Amino acid sequence: MSDNGVGLEPVRFEAFCTTDTDYKITRGGKWVGRLLWLDVFEQIRLVSIFRDGERAFRRSFVFRLQSDEQITEEDLKEIEAAGSQTGTSITFCGLRGSGLPPFGGPDQI
Known part of the structure; x- marks a missing residue:
């Protein structure tokens, strides 16, 4: 996505x-949707391009449910600003058993 x-x-x-933040509360967001991802998937990989003034950066990390750090493999690099489109890509990895019944099984996804 x-x-x-x-x-x-x-x-x-x-x-x-931050697990419980009011950052987007004025627009109806509660920032808990990302926690629901982990009920269905083992891990989520995110890659995001953002700008800071004239500079562009690529942030990537893995988000997973575990007892210590939930955000791992974090990487932040400055990239060539010209032609860099901002945005975020999310890859859902490892469908958990709890996510199978609504979909009918992994062969039907």
């Missing part, structure tokens, strides 16, 4: 990393 929004710039990334 991907979008062409502003990307996970520092303020949005900090909100993503």
Whole structure:
């Protein structure tokens, strides 16, 4: 899944990393949807391009349910700003057993 929004710039990334935040509460968002992902998938890989002034950055990380750090493989690099489209891509990996019944099984997804 991907979008062409502003990307996970520092303020949005900090909100993503906070379990209970009111960052988007004025627009009806509660930032709990990402937690529901982990009920259905083992891990989620995110890649996000965002701008800071004239500079562009690529942030990538893995989000998974585990007892210690839920965000791993975090990487932040400055990239060539010219032609860099902002946005975020999300890849859902490893369908959990709890996610199978609504879909009828992995062969039907």
